[in-house]
Amino acid sequence: MGETIKNISKEQIISAAAKLFRQKGYASSSMRDIASSLHIEAASLYHHIKNKEEILEIICFSMAKRFLDAIAEVNDIYFNAEEKLRKAILFHVEIITEDIDKSAVFLREWRSLPDTFLQDFLRLRNQYESDFTRIIENGIEEDLFETTDKKFAVLSILSSVNWINEWYQTEGKMRPNEIAERISDFVMGGLRKKLVTDIHYRP
Template sequence: MGRSTARREEILTVAGELFRQKGYHATSMQDIAERLQLQRGSLYAHIESKEELLFEIVDRAADRFLDGIEQAWREGAAARDRLRRALAAHMAVIAEHRDTASVFFHEWRFLRADLRSRIQAKRDRYEARWRELIADGVARGEFRAVDPRFAALLALSAVNWAYQWYSPDGPLAPDDVAATFAELILKGLEAGSS
């Protein structure tokens, strides 16, 4: 990684931290520069705008979430295994990239319309893959007949908030949290459960 690339990564990391802590609108380029111990003008050698930072942070997070569910689809034969893997991948993104996950969940809506629509398309694709995963489990008879849309929303709603309370210094590893979520969700989905 070249010096310029390393500096850009550092800028993105700091911007993600500040956007999570203060919010996108309350964070200024001066705040980012001060945290990096740079002159504000020096930032512009690496980026064009604060919105560029927001887009790149959110876009990378969207790609991480998408990569995780696609890998779960490739590696799991049974729907219940894919669901476990998808939850573990989602939780890993939150645990390993807590700042950017928070920005992804909350700050993306502040992007201008064309950038926001690009992110919305990725969010829609991600949620569709969750619905497909659950619908596949229903079709195979692994899951009882549930509305895949609501089951996907329930699973995602549960795990999405982990960035608020999960601590890497706490007693549970991300995989433990994902396994607990999977057990609870699967108990409600599995065929033969009441």
């Protein structure tokens, strides 16, 4: 018969699970589904992982870490608020497009985390949001941005960036930096041609 040893790694299990979780959702993906996508039996998974919830935890928290590390880097390096915002958006898009499966799980399936982990997770998510908000605040202080409601602006920006997870395809022709640029342009106010200030515009 075939080899009995296939040496599946923990990372392979996580990736296979993420792919399924994205397609069918966490609750609808069984351990047998995950196992058979790796051509092993469900019981074999437990040699590598504690249980099903651990898989979800690892995906959600590793992605959270990536996002938080990215925005920390932005705040370390750049000073100008617009540069910061553009770079933050670029990093965000890059992280999402680098692994659409895991980022889909991060964005959608975190609700299935057990209660204690859910609280930690939401803390991290709030941290990320407030780091983003800080950038907008910087922009306002620098007299670059103008917005009535910071919180609102951040949520609009993040929702736009997160939405790319719904339609992005690796085979697609649009590269992450193109996507990030278009979102940035749009966010910076690209849609409307005539602003109030344009009333005074003289070429």
